[in-house]
Amino acid sequence: MNIMLITAVIASLFLVIGAAEPLAARLRLPYSVILALVGMLIGAGAIFFLRTDLTDALNPIAEAILGLPIRSNVFLYVFLPTLLFQATLGMNLRRMLDDWVPILVLAVVAVVVATLGVGYSLAWASTLPLAACFLIGAIVSTTDPSAVVSIFRSISAPRRLARIIEGESLLNDAAAIALFGLFMGFVMLGVSDPTLTDALRQFPLLIAGGAIAGWFAARASVWIMSNFVHHERAQISVSVALPYLVYIGAEQLIGASGVIAVVTAGLTMNLSGPRRLSPQTWANLGEVWDLLAHWAGALIFILAALLIPRLLEEVRSEDVILVGVVIVAAVTARAVILFGLLPLLTALRLSPVVERPYRTAILWGGLRGAVTLALALAVTESTRVPIEVKRVVGILATGFTLFTLLVQGTTLRAVIRWLGLDRLSPIDEALSRQVVAVALQTVREDVERTTENYELTREIVRSEAKHFAERLDSAVQATEDGGDILDRDRITLGLIALAGHERDTVLDRMRERTISQRMAEQVLSDADRLIEGARSGGRNGYQRAARQSVAYGQGFKIGVALQRRLHLSAPLARMTADRFELLLSQRLILRDLDAFIDRRIRRLHGRRVADLLHDLLARRVEAVETALEGLRLQYPGYAEKLERRFIRRTALRLEEREYTNMREDGLIGAEVYTSIMQRLNMQRAASEKRPSLDIAIQRLELIQRFPLFVGMDDAALKQLGRALKTVYVNSGELIVGKDDPAQSVYFIASGAVELESAGQTWRRGGGEMFGQMAILTKKAVRAQVRAIAPSTLLVLDAERFRRLLARRPAIQQAIRASAKERNIDPEALIADEQQPSKQSE
Incomplete structure (x- = not known):
């Protein structure tokens, strides 16, 4: 075929794609519906001009259109990986995790139920083999997100509804195509009545194999891209290669689901990519994939629609009845899940509530599209599938797709309005x-x-x-007629706005490279939790999320346990260093939020709300400062190293800005600017490396760190080491309570504690001690002591401490200093303790 003619046809299709979007907006119809209609018209027109005697002038164009290499492999291996990968890159995974139960139910359970429902209904209503009926069920069970999501985003519909449908449509493609491959194999092998055991036995292998392949491939790709740090186009090129290679590799090399592999690879890159790539690279990568997905989605729709007239050429009257059976069975199966299973899971507290209007919109929004047509085309192309089965599959899949697009798609906007989902909430x-x-x-x-x-x-x-x-x-x-907003709602809205601005500030600091990419991802996650906490729980939800952002998680407890029991200090060292940098980043961000409250929130919500937000922000700053102080007391030298690193990175950012301004003002040329920036990038790469933190210290080394024990001979140190008991405490754990009997003296080997007594607080860090005053005064403990960081304490019982005090002048001196700090007569205290010791000697 003439290559120039094919090129002209493809270029013309891009013109159609460009015109379809504004046309859809003008007609207020889904973009995919317009593409499907245009594609069917082009396909029908090409067939008409080839068969008519009116003119032969358009025959070459008609032949070029009908001769386009439209095969199922083009859809499955070229377009589908692009769509799946881009969808996963653009997903807000943290928000979707809130609705992961309904999304998985709709994406997996609903697909299986629809496959079985349609399959058994067709087996009852037709003479097709059961395997072929299940094959049709798998083909029509996958939904197309593009039409529905575009409608929801064009009106004031709840974003949660769009997220549920988008997540469902992404994941159910994987489940449906996995089932399709399974039953397609049965049909080609001539297995007419497969058992569910046969299907269920192979299904997990397809899923698990694809997930493992996708994860490994994505991790390797991110590692390669992170090493191409100064070559952005090379990084984007690696990302473009990833979905295609992992799809083909999973399908052809290990016999797993290529769709699952691509989805897993996209999710993995979504989670790890922003931490390993620069913000500008990640943003440009997203723009490239958005454009690729737009073209792929449009082409797959319009090319599939070109085939519809040919697929419907051999339709019979009984086929129309079977199309009706498929429609009823598919809609019924989806309704059973939405109005039966989901409410049951909600009643059992296994799933968040999905309101009835949402479920109705999801039911009517289950549009089918290009993936369904591509799978049907794959069946019609196979030489190992019986001719009658190929004919029926093509007609039923095409008929059902047309029903969802032309009936459900054109009325979906009206249904959303009827349900009231296009209106804002009262607040x-x-x-x-x-x-x-x-x-x-x-x-x-x-x-x-x-x-x-x-x-x-x-x-x-x-x-x-x-x-x-x-x-x-x-x-x-x-505003006056509509009623005012309650103060409680104003506070909630102000907190949401404040957390949103915090997220934007993080992105700005990340672009400036003031905050490292690794820490920016964690701070962004904390900001998202603040937004969700404020949305769901108002002020209390925001405060819970704020406390969680500075709290020590389960990982620290595991790290402490590994160090204590197995002497593995690397995990705890890494988590401690991360926490240091995270708290420094949080403090930097929080400093910028007061101005936003005064500049924007005060004017919109009033002085009282602004003052309350200032108070909540001050509490967060205090919590961060307390956590930082605990770490400084625990590792004073390391805190200084991190702060020096922060200053160096800030200075490099300001230096880069000066060079850029000089370049824009024409003070330096491109050659000088390039040379300077190369040297600057080398300095920045060196400053990005975080200093290491070593926390692996044995007991004897811990004892030698205390100034009190300097000068003791080895024998005395060993004897003391046997007397001291090592205790590990987590942050927030109470060590000594008020009115507890004075039984031990505590030496802080690492960590930090806070002592509170009579309304006053003191903080102690590594190398300091507490508990000695209660023993020396022979009174109950008056101070409450709590760890403010994961701490290692050396504990000495009261009797041994008295003997040690009598022998060590350095300890007596430390006691005098501590007593003077608390307005206690140190000489009387020490003399009182030495007297019984001398008598005993």
């Missing part, structure tokens, strides 16, 4: 009115300043000011 509606009023007030002030600066004609200014004042009065009146 959002009230907020929108107030936002408009505040914005118009700000605009009016800016316009007044502008008119003064430009000395515009007074009549024009007066006329426009009157018109603008009417708009402002109307907005204010709408």
